[in-house]
Amino acid sequence: MQAAASIRLITKEEADIGLLMEADPDEAMIRSYLDDSLIFEMREGCRSIGCLLLFSHDKTLMEIKNIAVAEAYRNKGHGLRLLQFAIEEARRRGAQKLKIATGNSSTGQLYLYQKAGFKITRIVEDYFTNRYPAPIVENGILCRHQVILEMLI
Numbered sequence: 200m201q202a203a204a205s206i207r208l209i210t211k212e213e214a215d216i217g218l219l220m221e222a223d224p225d226e227a228m229i230r231s232y233l234d235d236s237l238i239f240e241m242r243e244g245c246r247s248i249g250c251l252l253l254f255s256h257d258k259t260l261m262e263i264k265n266i267a268v269a270e271a272y273r274n275k276g277h278g279l280r281l282l283q284f285a286i287e288e289a290r291r292r293g294a295q296k297l298k299i300a301t302g303n304s305s306t307g308q309l310y311l312y313q314k315a316g317f318k319i320t321r322i323v324e325d326y327f328t329n330r331y332p333a334p335i336v337e338n339g340i341l342c343r344h345q346v347i348l349e350m351l352i
């Protein structure tokens with residue numbers, strides 16, 4: 200069951216960089232796409248519990264650049280709700296395709312994104328091992344490749 204929470208557009212000054220870094224450990228990378236992204240905050244009561252960054256590549260393609268739910272609020276349906284919100288928002292803004300990328304080791308995220316309707320369309324081999332200084336290991340798997348998922352909306 201999905202919990203009741205509200206989602207609103209915020210400014211980059213209001214964005215919780217610490218929360219965004221739970222999805223992308225590279226702060227410089229986050230700052231490089233923050234300026235050009237639509238930033239949405241999920242709130243439950245007066246608490247900020249989630250964040251979503253939507254980026255327009257062009258008129259037809261939007262990308263979820265970052266999605267994160269605060270640890271204490273995970274596994275309650277908020278992540279799925281943010282994905283559904285992103286799909287509706289991208290459609291409302293005229294996009295025809297929505298993209299999201301993750302790592303080969305992010306098994307839970309791959310599950311969640313496919314459950315939300317995304318399809319794996321491409322693998323960028325050695326993306327993470329070539330770009331990040333230290334190895335990233337999740338679920339006992341080396342995060343090596345970038346997995347790109349897309350959805351026609």
Ligand SMILES: CC(C)(COP(=O)(O)OP(=O)(O)OC[C@H]1O[C@@H](n2cnc3c(N)ncnc32)[C@H](O)[C@@H]1OP(=O)(O)O)[C@@H](O)C(=O)NCCC(=O)NCCS
Binds near residue numbers: 222305306310
């Ligand atoms: C990924 C994330 C946003 C999901 O948010 P969430 O609120 O926990 O997601 P939901 O509760 O909507 O999860 C929906 C389903 O996916 C599963 N799931 C979500 N994230 C998972 C994970 N990391 N590992 C295993 N399963 C996961 C849930 O168990 C649930 O399954 P169910 O519907 O069959 O019960 C959240 O785990 C998070 O912020 N992680 C850290 C940041 C991150 O990794 N961002 C994405 C980078 S690509």
